[in-house]
Amino acid sequence: MYCQATSLLVLILVKASICDNILSVDQHDVTLKLHESKTVYIIVPNNFTTINQGSLNLLIQHSDIASINLTNIELSSLFPGENVPISIQANGAGKTDVYSNSTQNLANTEDVYFRVTVYKAKGLGTLSTIIGWIYFVAWSVSFYPQAYINWKRKSVIGLNFDFLSLNILGFILYSVFNLGLYFIPEIRAEYSARYPRGLNPVQVNDIFFAVHAVILTGFTIIQCFIYDRADQRVSITARVILSVFGIFIIISAFIAYFNVIHWLDFLYYCSYVKLTITLIKYIPQAFMNYRRKSTSGWSIGNILLDFTGGTLSMLQMILNAYNYDDWVSIFGDPTKFGLGLFSVAFDIFFMFQHYLFYRHSRYEDK
Known part of the structure; x- marks a missing residue:
């Protein structure tokens, strides 16, 4: 004793x-x-x-x-x-x-x-910050031209429903990732334990952009139920893809609930699905434009703003890589830069469709 x-x-x-x-x-x-x-x-x-x-x-x-x-x-x-x-x-x-x-x-x-x-230079840091705010605004505003053109035409003919369904799921998952990592104390504690000296990657503007994107995309989907849509509907292929993503997310949430994986890992899985959606979401709209030989009903304003945001995003990454001699952030882990480049490539293709390939379309805006 x-x-x-x-x-x-x-x-x-x-x-x-x-x-x-x-x-x-x-x-x-x-x-x-x-x-x-x-x-x-x-x-x-x-x-x-x-x-x-x-x-x-x-x-x-x-x-x-x-x-x-x-x-x-x-x-x-x-x-x-x-x-x-x-x-x-x-x-x-x-x-x-x-x-x-x-x-x-x-x-x-x-x-x-x-x-x-x-x-290397303070001016480059300031320029990078300015560019960051410009592309943030461009991406945020890019959702409005499509909603406006739908309202003006009282029609959503020409707007691909597969694109919308993939887009809304992607932004919902992106919002879940940002909101969870920013607001939930348990998940923030998991992140701090895993990366003791790391900074939380989610900022307030990330949350605003993601939630704003969900709201505007949801509003556009509501327009699809109100305005003339002819025989357009979500394709079987898109439904299968959405079902696979949905089952994957549900299973991930289930095993996180029973502590097989951490909730932080669940959020990462959500972000991986979002990245996958970003790679494929433009394909249905591009194919629809090709099949109709027209971009009528598909807002070029959306594309121009998205192109502006994507281009400036990559420019910011290049400036930061030069200023901090951090080229590994681009070439060592090319995911973000590659996704931006992929989106910009699709934007350029859409501009070719609108201004060159189908500029004399037989389809008329209603």
Whole structure:
């Protein structure tokens, strides 16, 4: 009994010491221009207990991008309430992490890390931000021309229903991904546990775009029930594809509910289906235009705005890759860039259909 009480007392004292010795930094994200320097401070808590031995080691992921003036700190030299300066020098454009470990278990150094981003020109960063807002607006507004032309014609003849059905499912899943990762605490905790030093990839504008897209696409679908649609309907092929996607999502949700996979994985599965839909959703409309030898009823305004958004999105990626010397984001993981390029290619094809191939269409706008 005495031994157990002694062990418990030691355990309590150790935990108390660790709680007293939590080191941190004053900032986790550091942005510098090439060849600039900046100081980050390691914060020693006021209740810090002096540790007689052991050291804090600072490790840098890519020394060719940034270097620091201090890589080893003796814990015995730290004083309660002290701020220890760490000078960071930007050596090359790019992104790198500085993290730490300790040779003393009584020092908690999990919060001693920071991300360093080095850029070549500040003007390119500003230009990238402006381009980002322009393509965000272009993509958001791109849903309105089709709704307007449907209202003006009081007809949806020429608008492919397969495209609409795939589009609404894709944007619903995109909304689920964004809303879940941004608002649900349990999923955010899963993301933080999986990527301890990662930033949440979902921003408020991502949520606005996705939800706005669902609303406008849903409104366009309602127009299909109100206005003249002739004999148009969702094809059997599209229904099969939608059913396969639906079954996959339901099964994924089911196994996530029973903890076979994490809910974060379920959200990723939703995003994968959205990416797949992006690859195939334009095909039915392009084939319908070809079969009718007309683009009547299919808004070219939608295409021009989508082309603007897609082109500027890729331009932003190229500018950022150059400014941060991060070409791996394009060539090492080409999914986003490839999807943008694929969408722009379809937009160009639609423009050829509208302005060249079928400019003398026999179909008349009603």
